[in-house]
Amino acid sequence: MSDARERNDSAQTLGTPQQKKRRPLFQLSPNPDAFGQMTEKIARFMGTPQFLLWMTIFCALWLGWNTLAPEELQFDPRSLNFTLLTLMLSLQASYAAPLLLLAQNRQDDRDRVVARQDRQRDQRNLEETEYLTREIASLRITLREVATRDFVRGEMRDIMDELAEVQRRQEELFARAEALAAKANEPGAPEATKPFDPAAAQPVTSAFDELSDDHPKMRKKKKVKDIDRSFE
Structure with missing residues (x-):
């Protein structure tokens, strides 16, 4: 009975079409590399003198306009303690800290990769140096046996x-x-009485x-x- 029930359940499962999952219309999937590069550019610009200069000029113009301009033209009056400027600076500071941390994390990752590559390069150089040392030692031993x-x-x-x-x-x-x-060619020399011996003339x-x-x-x-x- 249990086997038949399992077969019926599997048949019903296979016979049922799979329902399509609904996907959101707007799905955010930013490219990590592009987003990281953008954050690095922003963080790098925020650490330059140009950013401080433009920020100082912006705040000075904002404060000067909302202080010296007529009340009808002021959009962030002094009487409200420059609430809009305070809000903008707070938002800028709240976004600047994570951007700086993201840029720092990317730099740490790059430093880690560079350190690993340097360590591998040093290991290869050490192995090559040891190999050359052994070869030089073998050459010295061989040269000792060679005639000088x-x-x-x-x-x-x-x-x-x-x-x-x-x-x-x-x-x-x-x-x-x-x-x-x-001596043999001298006149009056005695003639040889012995026969010619080839062994004597050898x-x-x-x-x-x-x-x-x-x-x-x-x-x-x-x-x-x-x-x-x-x-x-």
Whole structure:
């Protein structure tokens, strides 16, 4: 029974058209930004010397006219203690206070947003600074393992000394070979009784080969000289 009753109620609810809500003819929905900007402009103008000057001139003219003018032309006579002027100044003061508070609240909101953005910017700058610090530290560690210019120059000087020693030995061998050749060509020199031994002439041949520019040692020496010249 309860299930059937619930189904009947739901059917009646769905079958009933929804009534239209009446809306007021004049609905006030001011734009918050536009209203806030207007209040800021009014509050900013009320805090300027121009406002004080115009307010002073207005009150002076009001009081002077209602004091010195004929009674028939006075609209706020002195006998009534300037009731209309007092009412106008009271209304102006009552509206000025909320306008100033609204402008102050908007300024506080802007300051809060600016402070949050500054805090986020400072946080990003701090993170970037920490990242750069770590990168610089890693570069320093890497540079410690890299050979310096003095180390490379020292190694090249050692190689140059070794090559100079090899060249000196080559020159000695070359001089000995020339001496042997000159001695063999002298008149009356005994002819060699032993057969020609290629192994015995190998040092002289290798010495002549090493003096040539195509030899690997000479090419290595030339390359080291070029590298040393580039560092200077």
